[in-house]
Amino acid sequence: MIRKSLFSIRLLSIVVALMLLGPVFAAGEDVETQVEQARLRQVVDRTQQAYVFIGGGSGSIISADGYVLTNNHVAGSAKVWKVKTAAGKSYTADLLGAAPLTDLAILKIRGDRKNLPFLPLGDSDQLAVGEEVIAIGNPFAIGNADHIPTVTLGIVSAVGISGPNAGEVIVTDTPINPGNSGGPLINKAGEQVGVNYAQMPSRFGIRINSGNGYSVTSNQVKRFVDALKKAKGGTVGIGSINGVKFAEQPEDQVVVREVEPESPAGRAGLQAGDRIVKVGPWAALNPGQLIALAARFPSGASSQLVVQRGKDKLEFPIALAEPEKVGLGVVLESASKNSLLIERVVPGGPAAKAGVRRGDTIRGLGTVALPTRQAMATLLGNGRAGMKVPVTLSRGGQQVVVTVELAGQSELARLVRVAATQPEIEPTTQPDHAATTGPHTQPELSPLDPNPGEP
Numbered sequence: 215m216i217r218k219s220l221f222s223i224r225l226l227s228i229v230v231a232l233m234l235l236g237p238v239f240a241a242g243e244d245v246e247t248q249v250e251q252a253r254l255r256q257v258v259d260r261t262q263q264a265y266v267f268i269g270g271g272s273g274s275i276i277s278a279d280g281y282v283l284t285n286n287h288v289a290g291s292a293k294v295w296k297v298k299t300a301a302g303k304s305y306t307a308d309l310l311g312a313a314p315l316t317d318l319a320i321l322k323i324r325g326d327r328k329n330l331p332f333l334p335l336g337d338s339d340q341l342a343v344g345e346e347v348i349a350i351g352n353p354f355a356i357g358n359a360d361h362i363p364t365v366t367l368g369i370v371s372a373v374g375i376s377g378p379n380a381g382e383v384i385v386t387d388t389p390i391n392p393g394n395s396g397g398p399l400i401n402k403a404g405e406q407v408g409v410n411y412a413q414m415p416s417r418f419g420i421r422i423n424s425g426n427g428y429s430v431t432s433n434q435v436k437r438f439v440d441a442l443k444k445a446k447g448g449t450v451g452i453g454s455i456n457g458v459k460f461a462e463q464p465e466d467q468v469v470v471r472e473v474e475p476e477s478p479a480g481r482a483g484l485q486a487g488d489r490i491v492k493v494g495p496w497a498a499l500n501p502g503q504l505i506a507l508a509a510r511f512p513s514g515a516s517s518q519l520v521v522q523r524g525k526d527k528l529e530f531p532i533a534l535a536e537p538e539k540v541g542l543g544v545v546l547e548s549a550s551k552n553s554l555l556i557e558r559v560v561p562g563g564p565a566a567k568a569g570v571r572r573g574d575t576i577r578g579l580g581t582v583a584l585p586t587r588q589a590m591a592t593l594l595g596n597g598r599a600g601m602k603v604p605v606t607l608s609r610g611g612q613q614v615v616v617t618v619e620l621a622g623q624s625e626l627a628r629l630v631r632v633a634a635t636q637p638e639i640e641p642t643t644q645p646d647h648a649a650t651t652g653p654h655t656q657p658e659l660s661p662l663d664p665n666p667g668e669p
Contacts, residue, residue, distance in 0.1 A: 254348075257404045258365050262350060263331035265363050265397065266297040266305075270355040272363070272397030273297060273321070274406060275332045280305070280323030281443070283435065284396030285411050286312040289319035293447055297323070302361050311445025313438055315452045315509065316381045317411045318430060319396075320442040333398055336405025338384065338431035341373045346402055347386055349410055349427075351394030363397070366390075374431070376506035377412075379596075381452070382434040384408045390427030399429040407432045434510055441512040451513035453534030455479055455493075456622075459600030460501040468498045471600070482532040484521065491527075492520035505598055508534055540597045540620040542605065543629065544570060552586045561633045563626060568616040570607065577613070578606035599625070 264275045271288035275281070282297060289295070295307045307321040323330070341347075349366045357363050368388030377383030384399065390410045399408030408429030441450045457477015461469040468490040473480050484490075490498050493507040494517045511517055513536040521528045543563025547555040554576040559566045576584055580603055584590045597603065599622040607614045621629075 254367075254402070257400070257402060258348065258350075260331075261333055261348070261398065261400050261404055261406075262300045262363060262365070264333040265300050265350050267299075267352055267358060267361060267363070268295055268297050268321075268396060270352065270358065270393055271395045272351045272393065272410070274350075274396075274398040274409075275323070275330050276335060276406065277332050278328055278330050280307075280325070280327035280330050281310075282307055282321040282323060283398075283406075283409060283439075284319050284321065285409065286314045286317045286319045287411075288396040289321065295321060297321070298361055300361055300363055309447055311442035311448060311450055313442060313450040313452070313512065315379055316430065316434065316438060317379060318409065318435060318438055318442065320439065322443075333400070333404075333406040335432045335436060336401055336403065336407045338373070338382075338407045338433045341370050341384065341401065341407055343370055343373060345370045347384075347388055347407065348400040348402075349386070349388040349390055349394060349397060349429075350400065351390070351397035351410060353389075353391035353393040355393050357393075371426070376503065376509075377428050377430075380411055380428065380430050380434075381506075381510040382431045383411075384429045384431055386427050386429060388427060390429075394427075405432075409435060437510065437515070438512050441514065451536035452509040453511035453513050453515055453517065454537035454598070455504070455508050455519075455532060456535045456538050456599075458484060460504075462602070466500060468501050468504050478533045478535055482519070482530045483528075484519075484530065484532075485523070487523070489522040490519055491522055493517055501601075538599060538622040538624065540594055540599050540601070540622055541626050542570070542576075542594075542618050543621060543626055544576075546576075546587065554584060554587065554590065560626060560629050562629050564618045564621045565605075568605070568618045570605070570616060570618070571609065573609070574614070575608040576605060577608050578604075580604060594620070 266273045266275060266282060268284050268288055271284065273282045273284035276283045289309055289312055293309050296304055297307045298304045305323045307323045310320045310322050312319040346367060346369055350363050352358065352363055366389040368386050370384060370386055372385040375383055375385065386399065388399065394410045397410050398406040399410055401407050408431055410427065410429045412428040438450060456479065457474035458470055458479035459472040461471040470484055470486055470488045470490065473484050473486055490504060492498060493504060496507050498504040498507055511534050513534060515534050516531055517534055519530045519532050521530060543560040543565040544556045545558035547553040547557045556570065556572055556574045556576065559570055559572055576590065578584055579590060579593045582593060597620045599620055601620045602617050603620060605616050605618050607616065
C-alpha cells in the first residue's frame with residue numbers, strides 16, 4: 215500500500231513537472247521559429263537587392279560588375295534592355311549571348327560597374343530533396359508598376375534530372391508562374407542555385423502553377439556562362455556526340471552500333487561495340503539519356519567519355535559539337551509554306567526505306583500532331599541521327615503509321631547528290647512494318663515530345 219502511494223506521488227510529480235515545463239518548451243519553439251524567420255528575412259532582403267525586372271519577366275545580377283542572368287525566352291531577340299531593380303534603379307543592359315536550347319541568356323549592364331549587389335552562384339550539386347528554397351519573381355508582371363518582386367518558399371522535389379529543353383534542372387514545388395521566368399531560385403544561405411524557367415501546366419492547360427516547377431541548375435549555368443559572355447550577341451548551342459549511332463538493344467545500355475570515321479566520335483577513338491557508361495561525371499543508362507547529358511555542356515566544350523570495351527574500361531576526351539540537323543528525307547510541296555504534302559521522297563533515304571510515298575501527307579511525328587512546318591521543324595530539332603520515330607501519314611483517306619530512322623543533313627545531302635543522276639523509284643506496295651490505322655489511333659510514344667508550358 216505504501217509502495218502504491220509512493221508510485222502515485224511520483225507519477226503526480228512527473229505530470230505536474232511536465233505541465234509546468236510545457237510553456238518553457240513552447241517558448242523555446244517560438245524562439246527557434248522567430249530566429250529562423252528572422253534569418254530568412256535577412257536572406258530575402260539581401261537577395262532582393264540583386265533581383266531585376268526584365269520586361270514582363272525576371273533576372274538576377276550575378277557579379278558586382280553587372281552581369282545579369284535570365285532566360286533566353288525572356289531576353290528574346292532584343293539586343294538592348296532596360297532592367298530595373300527592386301530599389302527602383304534603372305539600367306541599360308546589352309545582350310551578350312543566349313542559349314535557346316538550355317533557355318539561358320546573359321546581359322551586361324553598361325558602364326564601369328564595381329559595387330552592384332549580386333547573387334553568388336552556389337553549388338546545385340549540394341541541394342537535397344526536401345531542402346527549402348526561395349523563388350523571387352514577377353508573376354503575371356504584377357511588380358512592373360511598383361518594382362516589388364514576390365517571394366515564395368517551397369522545397370526541392372528532385373535534383374540533377376534532365377529537364378525539357380534545359381539540360382540539368384531542379385524540380386520544386388515553390389510557386390513559379392508566368393513572369394517568374396529568369397528569376398533566381400535561392401538556397402537558405404542566400405546563394406543562387408537555379409534559374410526558374412518553366413512550370414508544368416495543369417491537366418486543363420491553364421497557365422498557372424501546378425506545384426511542379428523547373429529551374430536550370432546553377433552548375434549548368436556555370437558550364438555555359440563563359441561561352442555566353444563571349445557570344446557577341448549571338449547564340450550558344452548545346453553539346454552533342456556527333457557521328458555515332460546506337461544499337462536498339464539492350465534498351466538499358468548505350469551500345470555503339472556505327473561510328474563515322476571522320477566524325478568527333480570517330481576521332482575520339484570510339485568503335486562499334488563499345489558501351490558508353492559515363493559522360494563527364496554522370497552515368498549514361500540509355501541513348502536518350504546520353505543525348506540529354508551531352509546537352510548539359512555548350513557546343514565546343516570537351517567532355518570525358520568512359521567506355522567499356524570488352525573487359526577494359528577506357529576513357530576518351532571528346533569534342534562536343536552542335537547537334538547535326540536531322541530530317542526524314544522528303545521534299546514538301548512548295549506551293550504552300552504550311553503544306554505537309556510530300557512532293558518527293560529522297561531515294562535511299564530514311565523515309566523511302568520506311569515506305570513513305572510521294573503524295574502522302576505528314577500528320578504527326580511521335581505522339582504530336584503537326585499543324586505546320588514550323589511545328590515539324592521544332593520537333594526535328596530535338597532529334598538525333600539514328601533515332602527511330604513513328605510518323606503518322608494520311609494516304610488515300612487512310613491513316614498510316616511508319617517508323618523512320620532520322621538521318622543527319624550530311625547523309626541526306628549525299629543521297630540527294632546521288633539521286634540527281636538517277637531516276638526516283640517509288641515503292642509500289644506498303645511495307646510490312648507500316649501500320650494502317652483508324653483516324654483516331656495514336657502512334658507509340660516518341661522521344662520527340664513538346665515542352666511543358668513556359669512562364
